Amino acid sequence: MSSSSKSRGRGRARPIQSKETDTPGGLQDYPDSEIASFISQGSEISDVPQQTSEAIPPDEQSRAEKPRRGNPPKVMPGAPRGSGVKGITSEFATMRVGSSSGRSSSRSIPYSSMSEPQPQTTEKQGTAGDPVNIIANYIKILTKPQWELFQYHIEFIPNVENKRFRREIISQHRTKFKDVAFDGTTIYTFDDFGDFPEFVCSHPATSEEIRVVLRKVARNSPDSPIFFHLANLIVRKLLELSGMKLIGRNYYQFDRKIDLDRYKLTLFPGFMTNVNIYEGSLMVNVDLSHKVLNKTTVYQRLQDIFSQYQDVKHAQDTATKELVGQVNRIVLTTYNSKTYKIDEIAWDRSPLQTFPMRDGSQCSFIQYYEDKYQLKINDPGQPLLVSKPSKKDRRAGVNAPFLLIPELCCVTGISDVMRSDFHFMKEIAGHTHVDANTRYNRLRQFVTDIHQNYECQDELAKWNLKLDTDLVKFEARILDAEHILYFDRSVRYNYNEADWSRDGRNMRHISAKSLNHWIVVFPGRDEQISLGLIDALMQVCNPFGMHVEYPYIQQLVNDRPESYLQALKDSIPRNTDLVLCVLSNNRKDRYDALKKFLCLDNPVPSQMVLTKTLSRRNQLMSVATKIGIQINAKLGGEVWGVQIPTKTLMVIGMDSYHDSKRRGASVGAFVASTNPTLTKFYSRVIYQRTAQELMDGLAGCMKGNK
Template identity: 40%
Template sequence: MTGRARARSRGRAVCHERPGADQPTETAPVGAPPEEGKVGRGRQKTTPGPFTEEALMQISAGFQQVKICERGGHRRDFNDAGINTRQVMEHVKDSKCGTSGRAIQLSANFFRILSRPQWVLYQYHVDFKPSIESRRFRSAMLYQHEEILGSARSFDGALLFLPHRLHSKETVLCSEMRSGDKVQITVTLTNELPPVSPVCIQFYNIIFKRILRVLKMQQIGRNYYSPNDPLDIPKHKLTIWPGYTTTILPYESGIMLCTDVSHRVLRSETVRDFMINLKQTAPAHRFPDICAKELIGLVVLTKYNNKTYRVDDIAWDHTPNNTFKKGDTEISFRNYFSNQYGINIVDCNQVMLVSHVKRLGPSGGPPPGPAMLVPELCYLTGLTDKMRSDFNIMKDLSVHTRLSPEDRERRLSRFVMNINKNEEAQSDMDKWGLSFDKRLVQITGRVLPTERMFQGQKSYEYDANSADWAREMRGIPVISAPPLSNWLMLFTRRNMNEAQGLLQSLGKVSGPLGIRLQRSVMIEYEDHQESLLRALQQNVTPQTQMVVVVLSSNRQDKYDSVKKYLCVDCPVPSQCVLGRTLSKPQALMTVATKIALQMACKMGGELWSVEIPLKQLMIVGIDCYHDTTAGKRSIGALVASLNHSMSRWYSNCVLQHKGQEIMDGLKKCFGGALKEYLKFNQCLPTRIIVYRDGVGDGQLHSVVNYEVAQIIEAIKSMGQDYMPKLSVVVVKKRINSRFFALINGKVSNPPPGTVVDSEVTRPEWYDFYIVSQSVRQGCVSPTHYNVVYDTTGLKPDHMQRLTYKLCHMYYNWQGIVRVPAPCQYAHKLAFLVGQSIHREPNVKLDNLLFYL
């Protein structure tokens, strides 16, 4: 499994819920918890009580909002607007800021929006008599009255938005159609929206998208890119379009634009070129299947209109000679492109691509049909697996895409400067009384203290700048490691020397680490999947403690067969390693050390720990992976701590329906974790903190209303009298926020442990950012934590410090990781099951980190 595959494994499900059109009603807090008590070493004098059902409902009371749709169609709420989870948490109502650590001055990729005082958006309902179906005609009729409405207006076919109020609450206008028929238009005031209204915020974003189009930027997906400023890499036949991600939202210190640099990689290869090359290498009878597998799901760019489409199918029975209905006449695709764009299609026998257009039709109905695309005119976007594994391609790409903090800050400042300089864009903003601050927002963060690592009988501090302790832990025994006496090493004849070298190196490094390792049984297998599986079946017994397999290549089928057999059919921890990884003598000792540590913790060993003051605490990590091979099922994984030092873990997973992100089987998995904790400690936890990773945009509502309820049900199933203090924290890595520090006069990445909990956090959430990693190239990405449910009463400072401590506890890396260890463990488990096993692992492995 490569880093690329791990990165690709993160999936998102589409949320089909569409908020209604009712305005939110103000609700008083229900079941307000008592005052927060003082937190000692694991003891809490008083804590908020559990949320009532009414309080849970109130959390999302603002979710039902009017949606402004530029095209009148369905949209997902990408910003989870209207979900106010903070209002029912008494202990963070006044402040959600921590206190520990040293202050650090930062700048962030946010620009304040400056609007005129008392800015109000006026919402009107527009009625036509007689009724007009076409939105285009409705707009044309309404815009005949510019002298009354003004030049600043936005109309979606039913709702009209103006920056000023008309003289009367109801205004009657009269328009004339080309036929001479009269149309009466009634414009009725329905709402006055302040700047922080969810509808108003969405309106800001619509205005800004218009400004980006004024700047000649092209929308691809959610982001906008500049086709007029391409970065060409001719030797790899690649082009990079620079662009930006943009979102306008209310934050603690006001309404701001969050913008970050983005890049889109385009290939000079057309889909037709790709299909021709594929046909030359694929067997003729399998070509349609292989072609469909390669192309379906890819995003292509049609340069004649600079639009992107997702390939949903291949129409093998259609060619450019086929016709379609345009207006009242039939026209062939070939003639259409010739007349419309002046393009002559060369190959008239090529098959057509199918893309299901998601936009609604002009009258709000379904689209007239799927878009038919000509492969010759479709350019592939993104990178293939082969390209990603090519070091030279990735190196040349990183020159343009991996920007230093200084370069990124400079480009963002230039972006806003270009908006302010563009006369047409400035004119559009002036109509609405809007402008942007010219400099990035300045904020104050805090750098948490460096953690002390405990390993065996010793402790040490790591280098705060590098955020890893690989050097410091050398020669120090781990906390515990089961003796390894009965284990196998499988290898091919070609990798015999590498296997022998690995065995000798493991013998040298295991002693200082406190791992008692006896010589393994060496088994040679022929270099194909069937021979490898047969060797496992013939040699692995219930007494086998560990199986190490040296693979001659990174072919997925070999790796999958090892993991499937040893995780499901014959449960034994296993370790796979590529022969070429062992072929460099100068790196062999380092590789052997990491493999020895992995083998130890896969068998139930404990490597290191940090101080966790809270007692009887259970930490839970939850994540999902979408299995593209087994009917696109979703795998939900849950990993829970079993001991005080967070060094032993219980894991479970559940296979779900296609594309599903929210875990249906959460109650079952959570109940299993509580029972295992009781068995391990002879008592149940008094505090449970759940870190929920993998939540896509627009799914926060489902987590709050659905998953939290399942967790509470699982807790209640342990006995009616049992109700621990519970926190649920949503973890998001896919965010656009970036922070910059001025260190020694140079714009740099913030140091590991930097916390931001004010200014650029959301006022309706109990949220914070932590920069936990150190990167050598490019900009470090912070992680966003949103506490959506909390009855623990932990102070924000304690929640932040505990979260940062848990980023030190991932045993597959001798350093700080980007998310708390249980989230990373849950991701690894879900990925292994979804990528290789496709079935639930054997229960005998539940208490082992077999998936590392």
């Protein structure tokens, strides 16, 4: 239900984690016969995720026709012209960034067929600006090993899924497998065992006979691409030897934890690392990382929720809403420091439930944890937490979900309530948002700890590697601040702040669009805040060059998603320029439903605004200014621009999304600038049938629509 009214104004009123594979698993979707029994121990080495960078959104760029600076652009010899794009697209279509299994195909390529990295020939240094000496968070690997490394794929018959058991099986032949690196499926060793060696071992838990079959995959030198994977394994081994513990993907210093007793939180400092070639040298990229652990267990949180409600069903719904599916709802198991994402709460299950052991016997959760970890579960009636297996787990053959005990799980991360607490965020930022000197000192201490640890030095010596004693230092240049170009004036911002928002409040945009027919939708209790936003927008948009009529208002009786959708279905005419929705909170289901309707079902530009953003009256004009800029950009306007040296440049961005629920279904996204000042863009979406990163439809994207 909604009520509409026509208000004052002119005219008509119209934006992991890898989980260990030995935790007991099972859920109602899986029969008891298929319930898996898995529990995980030990620190397993995993690859560090690659860092990505965000592209500057198009709404922060604009058009400015200015004289070219410098010499005319040079066309590279052999550059494609005209129909030459066909040659590019045909090669793009054949490029893949991995097979459907997600594993690198280079593991099976002999070193003799691998191309060595080519020396860098292009000089990337410029001359403009003032020189300055800086330090980067990189550590050079000084020595280049001269060894030859044999790479073997390992197979266990019958299959052993748990990595810890695999390591224990391998360790039974210590005399054979000495000085090796093992990531669970691949062994790197200095010794040549032959092409297909076999060994007989016994399972550490069941004493079952296990055949270990090795298959020689490649002979690698330090110049091989495989070396980067090995180097990452070695560096992560150094972190483990230096006393850090693995939580999720990164290692943390438990001996240097910071207790925030006031908030019942513990902050663990740690590091994230990655080894690769940077600027022609092999280096370790290292940066700070922090893990926040709540001292309150999930069980205690459930008790708090149930004490607030007499209706059990209401309490269950509240607990599910708070603990299930949210990005920050990652739990850490206290007995092995592993992290899991909560996907469901099994209210109909309890620790009294039994599951099959590897020897065929039945064991309850209570008995299992008491025998395995000497942990006593106090409440046998508590529900179980469900964590679905990740892609990595499914590749390893683990299809049953993991079942966790609330008593033995602590919530990681920061809740939305904590994020809204200014004093808490200020206190935690004092530990996590460190200045440059503090960051350097902590990274420098990281290097010192490795050099002073004899086990770490022995590990490096085993692989004929040596780390530098300090971070990389080099000379950089401070460039002049760019001129920010508006319609008839330009702004040179404060270099130290890199912020020109104050100057831009009264600047006319390069190209301004009008809001003649737009709709504002809000709950009745937020009427005053919403009307204040409308008045503020009409004031701040006028200096931008935007003509804004008073909107058509839709007032709702509540803030449920269906109320918004019904109001929009009843009130959006064909000529609507924009729909602005005022939301009481950031509920994901409501936001997703509104964006789906306004982007797919009834395409129209939209702007979502939270009431908490508008609640501070003294900041309303500043907030309205930023919203007005966003609206102009969404309508196709151009806000500001910078001088582009060349007039023949096109910037193209591409990405792809692979749907994990529908195998083989992928979506490719393409965006490209369409004018010399890089302030207008063309975008297109392509649906793909295969898991390609560079889509077959690139030629169609480049040609666009006539």
